[in-house]
Amino acid sequence: MIRLDRRPEPSRAWTIATPFVAVALTMVAGGLMFALLGKDPVEAIRTIFWDPLFGDFASYSRPQLLVKAGPLILIAIGLSLGFRAGIWNIGAEGQYILGAICAAATGLAIYPAETWIVFPAMIVAGALGGLLWAMIPALLKVRFGTNEVLVSLMLVYVAEALLASMSLGLLRNPEGMGFPGSRNLAQYPSAANLDLIPGTGLHWGVALAFAAVIVGQVVMTRHQLGFRVRLAGQSPRAAVFGGVNPGWLVVVCMGISGGLAGLAGMFEVAGPAGRLSIDFNVGYGFTAIIVAFLGRLNPIGILLAGLLMALTYIGGELAQLQMNLPLAAIQMFQGMLLFFLLAVDLLTNFSIRFGRRVAA
Amino acid sequence: MTTPLLELSGLTKAYPGVVANSEVSFDIARGEVHALLGENGAGKSTLVKTIYGLVQPDAGTMRLDGQPFAPPEPRAARAAGVAMVFQHFSLFDAMSVAENVALGMETPPALNRLAAQIREVSQSYGLPLDPDRIVGDLSAGERQRVEIVRCLLQEPRLLIMDEPTSVLTPQEVQILFETLRKLRAEGVSILYISHKLEEIRTICDSATILRHGKVVGKCDPKVTAARDMAEQMVGATLSTPSRAGGRTGEVVLELTGLSAPAPRAFGTALKHIDLSLRAGEVLGIGGVAGNGQDELAMALSGEMSVAPGMIRLKGREIGTVGVNARRRMGLLCAPEERMGHAAAPDMSLTENALLTAGPREDLVRHGFLRWGRARGFAERVIERFDVRTPGAGTAARALSGGNLQKFVIGREIMQRPEVLVVNQPTWGVDAAAAATIRQALLDLAEAGAALIVISQDLDELMEISDRFAALNGGSLSAPRPAEGLGIDEIGMMLGGAHDMTPAHGEG
Missing domain, CATH: 3.40.50.300 (P-loop containing nucleotide triphosphate hydrolases)
Known part of the structure; x- marks a missing residue:
């Protein structure tokens, strides 16, 4: 008989160990799945985890690691703040899209003037776009007690419709010969978000993501905001007693996560993506939720988790190309990662006992 | 009537880092109100949970009516005639008294029949209770009555009460004591957990005192001074707080x-x-x-x-x-x-x-x-x-x-x-x-x-x-x-x- 005993205090060792155990279990279960699909599991795991960094095409895929990890980390840092407070912003994808639309619109409004103001203006517009989009679920929650999970999630689909409308209509490239999509901002020097060090994938957004990790870590461990966030998440009543205004906290957390998601969208549209198009968003906003939890809602953890997640994305693409693995299998593999993490997470607060119960 | 209703011998239960009960032995006679005294953390809760089947002892045995008694779960304890009124009520605010009682039963009868039973039992034990009222509107004392009536409907032989008077006014305490006396007269044994010594001296026939999980004393509370019992519970002499004067300002x-x-x-x-x-x-x-x-x-x-x-x-x-x-x-x-x-x-x-x-x-x-x-x-x-x-x-x-x-x-x-x-x-x-x-x-x-x-x-x-x-x-x-x-x-x-x-x- 297996029993779970609550630990008097969360285990520190398990807090650190769970992500590694979860990754290991994912490799085993994923390998099993690949084997059942008739592929060599060792080769599949190697293609996903090893080849992107050190394989034959690593010179192409290595910069992609930062390009993909940057937005994931940036969004996940913002989300983790709210998640710790028990405020569930599930709509980062929509805030990401709105950030991109607002930034692109700002850049395109100034086009083709070359002035230094374009890029900063786009940054502000991107952050504001995401922030304001997140204020919709935030204010509805504070004022009317609506569920922020539902509202923020639904707004993703509104944002997607808005994106389609923008890339087909208002923001469509007038010289694009009727193809949907905006002008390429990466080819507009004042607006382009290029690699800071060419060939590394390290653009401004990635730099900001690293900065967000550091600021996030300081806020969580040393600042009153971080303390209040943790307090509100752990015991809402104690938080009110400690002087936290729950409505204020919802607005702050949703605002920060929305703003960071908007910034991620801005850097993406001005750099790696270059243009707004119907398929501009590729799910960073949703994957960032996994990254946030995989990183245990801890900024340093999120940094590592973001890099790992980016690796499975790139490796997953490689595996699709080289080994003919279906996309669904790759997505399932990524899903397993979250599944095992949440399952193993139990060990932080509980210890497992294999004991017999004294029967009557 | 010679064998006690419940005999506990050598009950021991350890949790990681703490021994909650160590070699606890005592008897509860038929038709007596038996007090279980002790400080918080003395092991009272663990002991009654053991009797009620919520906790399995590491060692020791219990005998009910001379028969071995080791309930693996509360259901078995209830079937054997052991009922318990918890300190914290487990009632649903939004439901009626009868519905709440029905929720605690293995095979509840139809609601209107149950309501009639509740009326009958509550009247005969002097605990008036309207089965149709919503629990959320009841006072703490009335809620306790719901719990007690719920137990009495099972016609228990042993009723365990955990700190029953902590939510009652003095008058309500008197009502409760009348009920307990009536139950005692009918031959029901009551295990009464409290640290209010005056109450114990009023209502209980015998007392077992626990400290750090061990039985440190047994006494007749009617003849033992409250202070003596308190000092046995604490294991030290007690001092009463004092203050000098009553000067007050603005x-x-x-x-x-x-x-x-x-x-x-x-x-x-x-x-x-x-x-x-x-x-x-x-x-x-x-x-x-x-x-x-x-x-x-x-x-x-x-x-x-x-x-x-x-x-x-x-x-x-x-x-x-x-x-x-x-x-x-x-x-x-x-x-x-x-x-x-x-x-x-x-x-x-x-x-x-x-x-x-x-x-x-x-x-x-x-x-x-x-x-x-x-x-x-x-x-x-x-x-x-x-x-x-x-x-x-x-x-x-x-x-x-x-x-x-x-x-x-x-x-x-x-x-x-x-x-x-x-x-x-x-x-x-x-x-x-x-x-x-x-x-x-x-x-x-x-x-x-x-x-x-x-x-x-x-x-x-x-x-x-x-x-x-x-x-x-x-x-x-x-x-x-x-x-x-x-x-x-x-x-x-x-x-x-x-x-x-x-x-x-x-x-």
Whole structure:
């Protein structure tokens, strides 16, 4: 008989160990799945985890690691703040899209003037776009007690419709010969978000993501905001007693996560993506939720988790190309990662006992 | 009638790090009220959970009616005739009495038949109860009746009652005792858990005293002095808190027509509370739980906002002022519920020090936390109030209830409040620690602070209060000097038996 005993205090060792155990279990279960699909599991795991960094095409895929990890980390840092407070912003994808639309619109409004103001203006517009989009679920929650999970999630689909409308209509490239999509901002020097060090994938957004990790870590461990966030998440009543205004906290957390998601969208549209198009968003906003939890809602953890997640994305693409693995299998593999993490997470607060119960 | 109803021999149960019961042996005779006495943490709960089948002992045996008895789960215990009334009720507020009773039964009869049974049983035992009423509207005493009637419907041979009088007015206690006497006369045995010694002397036929999980004494409570029993429970001689004089200063806190709607369903609305409190004074507020204690404490702490003029602190209107701003002004609060309200269970004691002491102890500067100072403050509280913990880094939930209580009360006292509101300051704390806390409260008043002590423990209130008032249905009675106040007068102030005059002797 297996029993779970609550630990008097969360285990520190398990807090650190769970992500590694979860990754290991994912490799085993994923390998099993690949084997059942008739592929060599060792080769599949190697293609996903090893080849992107050190394989034959690593010179192409290595910069992609930062390009993909940057937005994931940036969004996940913002989300983790709210998640710790028990405020569930599930709509980062929509805030990401709105950030991109607002930034692109700002850049395109100034086009083709070359002035230094374009890029900063786009940054502000991107952050504001995401922030304001997140204020919709935030204010509805504070004022009317609506569920922020539902509202923020639904707004993703509104944002997607808005994106389609923008890339087909208002923001469509007038010289694009009727193809949907905006002008390429990466080819507009004042607006382009290029690699800071060419060939590394390290653009401004990635730099900001690293900065967000550091600021996030300081806020969580040393600042009153971080303390209040943790307090509100752990015991809402104690938080009110400690002087936290729950409505204020919802607005702050949703605002920060929305703003960071908007910034991620801005850097993406001005750099790696270059243009707004119907398929501009590729799910960073949703994957960032996994990254946030995989990183245990801890900024340093999120940094590592973001890099790992980016690796499975790139490796997953490689595996699709080289080994003919279906996309669904790759997505399932990524899903397993979250599944095992949440399952193993139990060990932080509980210890497992294999004991017999004294029967009557 | 020669064999006892229940024999316990050598019951032992260990949890990681603590032995809850060690070689506990005693007998419960048929038709007796047997008291189980002990401090919090003495192992009373574990022992009754063992009898009720919630806990499996590591060693030792039980015999019921001479037959081996080892219930693997409560259902088996109930089938064998053991019923239990828990200290914390497990009732659903939104459902009727009959529905709640039905939920606790293996095979409930049709609701109208059950309602008739409830009426019958409650009448015959002098516990009037309307099966159609919604539980959320009942007083604590009436809720307890639901639990008792639920047990009586099973026709138990052994009824276990865990701290049954903690939620009752003196009059309601008398009603309960009548019921227990009736049950005893019918041959039902009762295991009565309490630390209120006078009650035990009134109602119980024999007593077993537990300390640190061991049986340290057995006595006949009718002939043993309460003080002797208390000292056996604690294992030390007790001292009564004392204070020098009753000098009071100017009015510091004034409540004028304090009214507020109930903050949640089945909460209590505050109705026109008028009060003025002087520096150096201790005002005791009694009342049965659920009569507005929490709401009054929240209105005073600032967790619940009221009209500005309803609360004045040193002449300033603070009805809408926030929690931390009130702390800065010298008004501090210690809520009743330790876990999740006064303290965050998963946070360390240092972090819990930050929870309330930030503004007054200068633990936050420019929004940044000063961990060193916070730890220092937590360590001072731990030392001064003898909080048993490995250190300030320990999570609050790892502390025993009494130790955490010492910490959360100590945390407020150490901030040198001008006005301190405490709700149930010694709830669940052992006698020695309770004496420490009461003494600290009196010392604080002596130093010129004004205190409001909300408690359900009347003995405690009489011991430390200068004036006494009672909350009843959200209204506060006019405060009266505590000295010379008789138990009957107090009972009347508490609202008597809440229009539930007992049916004893009537039919």
